[in-house]
Amino acid sequence: MDVFDMKQRSILVGTVLVASALTIFGILMLRQPTLNSPGLSTSGNREHNSNSSLPTLSRQEQHESGVTHVLVTGGAGYIGSHAALRLLNDSHRVTILDNLSRGNIGAVKVLEKLFPKPGRLQFIYADLGDPRAVNKIFAENAFDAVIHFAAVAYVGESTLDPLRYYHNITSNTLVVLEAMASHGVKRLIYSSTCATYGEPKKMPITEDTPQLPINPYGKAKKMAEDIIRDFSKNSDMAVVILRYFNVIGSDPEGRLGEAPRPELREHGRISGACFDAASGITTGLKVRGTDYNTPDGTCIRDYIDVNDLIDAHVKALANAESRQVKTYNVGTGRGKSVKEFVEACKIATGADIKVKYLDRRPGDYAEVYSDPSKIRQELNWTAQYTDLQESLKIAWRWRKSHTNGYGPPTDEH
Numbered sequence: 400m401d402v403f404d405m406k407q408r409s410i411l412v413g414t415v416l417v418a419s420a421l422t423i424f425g426i427l428m429l430r431q432p433t434l435n436s437p438g439l440s441t442s443g444n445r446e447h448n449s450n451s452s453l454p455t456l457s458r459q460e461q462h463e464s465g466v467t468h469v470l471v472t473g474g475a476g477y478i479g480s481h482a483a484l485r486l487l488n489d490s491h492r493v494t495i496l497d498n499l500s501r502g503n504i505g506a507v508k509v510l511e512k513l514f515p516k517p518g519r520l521q522f523i524y525a526d527l528g529d530p531r532a533v534n535k536i537f538a539e540n541a542f543d544a545v546i547h548f549a550a551v552a553y554v555g556e557s558t559l560d561p562l563r564y565y566h567n568i569t570s571n572t573l574v575v576l577e578a579m580a581s582h583g584v585k586r587l588i589y590s591s592t593c594a595t596y597g598e599p600k601k602m603p604i605t606e607d608t609p610q611l612p613i614n615p616y617g618k619a620k621k622m623a624e625d626i627i628r629d630f631s632k633n634s635d636m637a638v639v640i641l642r643y644f645n646v647i648g649s650d651p652e653g654r655l656g657e658a659p660r661p662e663l664r665e666h667g668r669i670s671g672a673c674f675d676a677a678s679g680i681t682t683g684l685k686v687r688g689t690d691y692n693t694p695d696g697t698c699i700r701d702y703i704d705v706n707d708l709i710d711a712h713v714k715a716l717a718n719a720e721s722r723q724v725k726t727y728n729v730g731t732g733r734g735k736s737v738k739e740f741v742e743a744c745k746i747a748t749g750a751d752i753k754v755k756y757l758d759r760r761p762g763d764y765a766e767v768y769s770d771p772s773k774i775r776q777e778l779n780w781t782a783q784y785t786d787l788q789e790s791l792k793i794a795w796r797w798r799k800s801h802t803n804g805y806g807p808p809t810d811e812h
């Protein structure tokens with residue numbers, strides 16, 4: 400062997416050694432828990448083998464046969480927390496991803512208390528607007544399905560701050576979808592809304608009613624739906640898009656409830672506004688718009704109990720099929736006017752709620768109610784729990800015993 404050969408050989412050996420070292424380093428980096436990422440934290444159940452210098456795969460990082468590991472985005476929020484509770488009750492494994500911009504860590508704590516066993520529930524504080532963080536979370540967790548609830552979700556606010564809605568809803572859905580595609584997660588349940596239909600001329604609304612949204616919230620959700628549908632044309636993902644109508648109620652056992660931030664009150668939903676009036680936080684209820692083309696002049700909506708809505712998600716998860724995008728309305732098929740709602744709320748709370756009638760709110764539409772026959776026929780789903788007065792009674796019970804939401808109690812009556 401001459402000097403030239405020896406030189407070449409030592410270069411080769413050196414290259415192999417460096418390459419091996421880099422590969423081992425890469426593997427170690429990939430295995431680092433999310434906890435180490437800046438701006439990210441997790442709680443729950445990472446398990447490490449203390450006898451080995453390499454961390455073992457935690458339960459979240461491995462698929463487990465017969466158990467669906469569901470990523471619940473927005474799981475600290477109203478609907479997402481109820482969904483997480485149900486999935487955990489059904490023996491699924493749940494990872495909640497939430498930036499707590501609107502949700503409550505208190506709701507996550509309730510769930511953690513109910514399901515303390517390692518490997519069942521994991522909370523990850525992260526923002527879906529950060530693709531690197533999201534990608535890392537998908538790399539570190541073996542998700543079987545995603546239920547994408549996380550969103551800003553107030554029609555009025557969307558008319559004032561539309562870009563926030565397009566970012567948070569449309570662009571973040573793209574981030575979720577890309578992460579799912581890169582990491583081979585093949586089941587998606589997407590939270591959409593009847594606001595994507597706008598103000599259709601014909602009632603009830605079927606899934607074939609043209610989608611002509613009239614506010615940025617509805618438009619952002621419709622765009623997200625379009626992105627999902629376009630992507631699915633060349634993918635084997637199983638997708639179910641659920642278009643919810645107006646969600647009310649809470650867990651009948653009083654473990655969870657709806658607790659939006661006080662600063663969101665002015666954009667808030669009608670049940671929260673009724674409860675605020677009933678508990679004396681506000682002097683009365685403001686009803687916006689009495690000159691709509693409806694029997695009593697106030698808006699008509701299709702109210703659906705959150706427990707029925709979650710049932711629809713569980714059925715969607717079980718019936719999602721590869722290479723298909725199924726779309727369903729989730730409502731009762733019956734509309735109730737704002738005046739009827741207020742009367743039901745008065746009975747449910749036992750309070751004489753004062754009502755002030757104001758001009759219409761921009762971006763609102765007169766009458767919206769669903770035709771839920773497709774979901775009944777295909778998923779065998781019907782609304783079982785929804786009863787305006789009863790649903791409000793249950794939600795009021797939680798609200799009365801949680802005067803400060805998930806925070807420490809206040810003197811509110």
Ligand SMILES: NC(=O)c1ccc[n+]([C@@H]2O[C@H](COP(=O)([O-])OP(=O)(O)OC[C@H]3O[C@@H](n4cnc5c(N)ncnc54)[C@H](O)[C@@H]3O)[C@@H](O)[C@H]2O)c1
Pocket residue numbers: 472473474475476477478479496497498499500501502503525526527528547548549550551552567571590591592593643644645646647
């Ligand atoms: N509540 C309704 O009546 C209704 C009706 C139709 C559709 N929806 C849809 O249902 C879903 C859930 O609504 P909700 O009423 O539970 O709202 P919510 O505000 O209670 O919950 C939304 C959750 O998403 C989180 N979130 C928002 N942006 C995020 C981000 N960038 N990264 C991570 N987390 C983020 C919030 O912190 C919050 O916990 C939304 O997609 C909404 O559009 C709700």
